[in-house]
Amino acid sequence: MSPNVFTFGRVVRLSILSLGALVFLAPYIFMISTAGKAQSDIFTSSLNLIPQHWFYAENFAKAWSRVHMPTLLFNGVMVCLMILVIQVVIAIPCAYAMAKLKFRAAKVMMVLVMLGLLVPIHATALPLYVAFDRVGALNSYMALVAPFSISVFGIFLFLQFFRAMPDDLIHAARLDGMSEIGVIARVIVPNAWPAITAFSIFSVVAHWNDLYWPLIVVSNQAYATPPLGLLYFRAAEAGDDYGALMAATLIITSPLVGAFLLAQKRFVEGITMTGLKG
């Protein structure tokens, strides 16, 4: 490495970034550390990052056996996948229509989308809960998935992306004999992967980590999502077995961490939305 690679400015910048990264990672690092400690280790007065007795195996075994971890993970995957697929299937045609088709209600719909972006789930939670209760749909995948099936954020994100797509591309597709559905399936979607990736990241991360909504509609462990499962876990143990709790948290966060590490480049690309260059 040549000496001029590390100029003073670069060193300063890298130090600031490293410090920032450390601050953000600290809780996670501490969680990894705690997951390997025995009960006595955790409640000592001194703060050690390295566990004095390696307790990983015991803690993970506990985490795995106390709650039904496979069910939690399976529920998490199912719920996130169903939400994502339904959101994308609904949002893409909707955004396409608003971005590229001319119809009278387009402006009104745009206003509705903007309004939708402003309303948080907490405002609609109670009416939705009452409705699900009335139809007897509490404690089901439907209760977990249905409220999120139409994502205004998704519509908005795709709308912005589709607006940047050249009109001529769609005109060419129509002249080539495609129906509107054909245009979406054969032209829009294959060219919208950056937007779909970005949206998938936001959607999966949000719903994998969501505790609020599952807590409201699910009381049966069979439908618990991972964060809700953690809650049961803590309650069952009266909140004192932190080692096992941290181990369970590690298990639950690992799919997202693993996915991020595997597809780091795609994630960054997706979030910065480099867009489509002919």
Place this chain on the structure above:
Amino acid sequence: MTTLSLSNIEKSFGGNQILKGVSLDAQPGEFIALVGPSGCGKSTLLRILAGLDSADSGEIVIDGREVSRTQAADRNVAMVFQSYALYPHLTAAQNIAVPLVMRRLTRTQRIPFVAPLMPGQRQAVADIHRDVREMAASLKIDHLLDRKPGQMSGGQRQRVALARAMVRRPAVFLMDEPLSNLDANLRVHARGEIVELHRRAGVPTVYVTHDQAEALSMADRVAVMIGGSLLQLAPPQVIYDDPQHIEVAKFVGQPRINLVASHVGENGIVTLGTERCVLADRSLAGDTPVTLGVRSEFVKVSRSGEAGLPAHVERVEFLGSEIIVYSKLDAIGEIMIAKVSPAEGAGLAAGMPIRLSASAEHIFVFGADGVRLPSAPLVENTVREAAHG
């Protein structure tokens, strides 16, 4: 053979009339260039013709069938876009195959994975591959078939776009400024190629351009559109030599035509310097304002003598085979442009006094509404006979 006919097409956007009743007929196998300044509505007309936009009123007949309410896909027209509009995610071969896949395969034959099990699908796909390769070979792009549009140059993309449009043998071929994204050398070369392709395909073609040189050099007939109206539809030479409207005369020709305001005199005679023309319609009252037009190559420049209008040279442009002289008429301060040979123009410099003249047979007379008034040169002693027609 197919024909194309547009009648009385009108279109407004938000109270702004873009097309004011355009009518146009194409003969079988004809190449029509639709030319006009930007914003004149030519691209809108093309989009209406393609079915990508709908007209407010008017009729479109393709191949004897009224199609103004028909979907773009069912009109059997193909179009080459200015941006080429190739599908960025498909290779050149796949791009060219798209129109065939959409037309020749049924819905079930296009389902991914399952489709090869459908009866007849393999044969149809093989035929498509063969046609794509033939098309590519005839445009000399066979070596590009595996590349994606992002990996091709502008000229290569343009050929792929042409291939995609031609491969399904459309009833009408539409082109929207397909050469404007190419560099100057390639553009001249591509002109010849497109004309050659058109001749081979024998399909009526409407070619939109803002470049008059392209329109004049390529088309069988040129349609000049200005401000949403089709002012003249005629072969290139007629457009140039016999413009029927002042806007046509102004738009076509490089450098632009010289225009001088004037009045009708006694007996329908108009005068430019010593030259006189007589209007066919002698009933026009004296003093009716008219505009006289003379193309720059018919303006004669002389450095001495009494004949012609006195002027001073403003600027001289040397273009190699010819010299363009810009001069200001002393009498009215109007800038006149003369195209002269290097021999005639040698030694001219800014500020020099010169005299300009033009013979009467090269003078166009336009009325106040811009429409050409038929006229003939007036020969001194044959006043009566001069007015022909």
